[in-house]
Amino acid sequence: MSHPREYIVAALRATRLLAAYNAAKFHFVVSKAKADNETFLREHPGFNVPSLALCYDAYGHVSYRDYFESGRKHAEFFAGLINAAGLRDAAVLEWGCGPARVIRHLGEFLSGKASLAGADYNAETIAWCRENIPGIRFEKNELAPPLPFAAASFDAIYALSVITHLSEKMHGEWRDELLRVLKPGGLLIVTSHGDWYREHHLLPAERAQYDAGRLVVRGGIEEGKKWFAAFHPPAYMRGSFFRGMEIKEHLIHPLPGSIEQDVWVARKPAQAGVASRALEAGQPC
Numbered sequence: 247m248s249h250p251r252e253y254i255v256a257a258l259r260a261t262r263l264l265a266a267y268n269a270a271k272f273h274f275v276v277s278k279a280k281a282d283n284e285t286f287l288r289e290h291p292g293f294n295v296p297s298l299a300l301c302y303d304a305y306g307h308v309s310y311r312d313y314f315e316s317g318r319k320h321a322e323f324f325a326g327l328i329n330a331a332g333l334r335d336a337a338v339l340e341w342g343c344g345p346a347r348v349i350r351h352l353g354e355f356l357s358g359k360a361s362l363a364g365a366d367y368n369a370e371t372i373a374w375c376r377e378n379i380p381g382i383r384f385e386k387n388e389l390a391p392p393l394p395f396a397a398a399s400f401d402a403i404y405a406l407s408v409i410t411h412l413s414e415k416m417h418g419e420w421r422d423e424l425l426r427v428l429k430p431g432g433l434l435i436v437t438s439h440g441d442w443y444r445e446h447h448l449l450p451a452e453r454a455q456y457d458a459g460r461l462v463v464r465g466g467i468e469e470g471k472k473w474f475a476a477f478h479p480p481a482y483m484r485g486s487f488f489r490g491m492e493i494k495e496h497l498i499h500p501l502p503g504s505i506e507q508d509v510w511v512a513r514k515p516a517q518a519g520v521a522s523r524a525l526e527a528g529q530p531c
């Protein structure tokens with residue numbers, strides 16, 4: 247049974263009222279979080295925080311405590327995946343870094359002295375990161391590729407809750423671009439809206455599409471924003487998104503309570519050209 251809230255959101259989406267609802271909800275979540283945000287700032291005087299508007303744009307909530315605690319937890323988790331692949335002193339990119347919730351903590355958990363970069367299509371978030379988070383290179387990209395990095399720049403790239411907000415066309419274009427800037431043999435870690443979302447969020451027609459192995463995309467609002475949502479059947483991830491790559495792990499809903507997405511860990515083929523030949527084979531993405 248789909249939650250009644252999903253039907254309300256679907257109606258707002260269909261009538262193009264979702265952006266107005268999103269703007270109105272901002273004031274509600276700000277007042278709800280006010281007291282604890284004040285306490286958090288008193289407890290953490292040296293910790294730079296982004297504006298509530300930037301937090302809301304990226305996460306839909308404005309809790310500084312959650313920004314701090316989930317950021318550290320997720321940094322430890324993603325660094326663990328990178329370390330487990332045997333990488334040390336790695337060049338790591340977070341694509342879709344938002345206001346640095348995770349990447350600001352990442353270096354603390356990675357093996358050796360990592361060199362870190364973050365990219366996002368939100369100009370304000372990148373401006374805030376550049377001013378407030380030292381020691382990390384931040385770059386702005388557009389909704390569509392390219393990234394302002396040379397080919398084979400990174401040992402590992404992670405994208406946490408980013409393809410979850412893109413159209414099918416952008417999935418294909420960004421997959422190719424992330425592979426371009428990844429070194430041969432490099433690690434690509436991507437999160438997806440998997441079976442947990444199928445169970446808790448999808449409406450019956452969307453479920454049928456998901457169960458048939460097809461990407462489900464909900465538009466009706468600006469692409470890349472949190473309400474623009476894509477849902478990823480594992481068959482789509484294996485057969486389309488990661489085609490030509492070695493999938494090392496599919497972690498199903500490994501961070502319950504803080505983020506309900508699946509995590510995929512894949513490797514770019516060490517031999518140049520293997521993934522691009524798979525692309526030329528014309529399989530859908």
Ligand SMILES: C[S@@+](CC[C@H](N)C(=O)[O-])C[C@H]1O[C@@H](n2cnc3c(N)ncnc32)[C@H](O)[C@@H]1O
Nearest residue numbers: 304342343344347366367368389406407408470
């Ligand atoms: C749900 S937020 C996640 C932010 C961050 N990864 C985190 O977990 O804290 C999604 C982020 O993806 C960014 N984004 C969406 N489309 C993008 C694109 N085409 N290129 C780069 N960033 C994008 C948004 O601006 C936003 O910061």
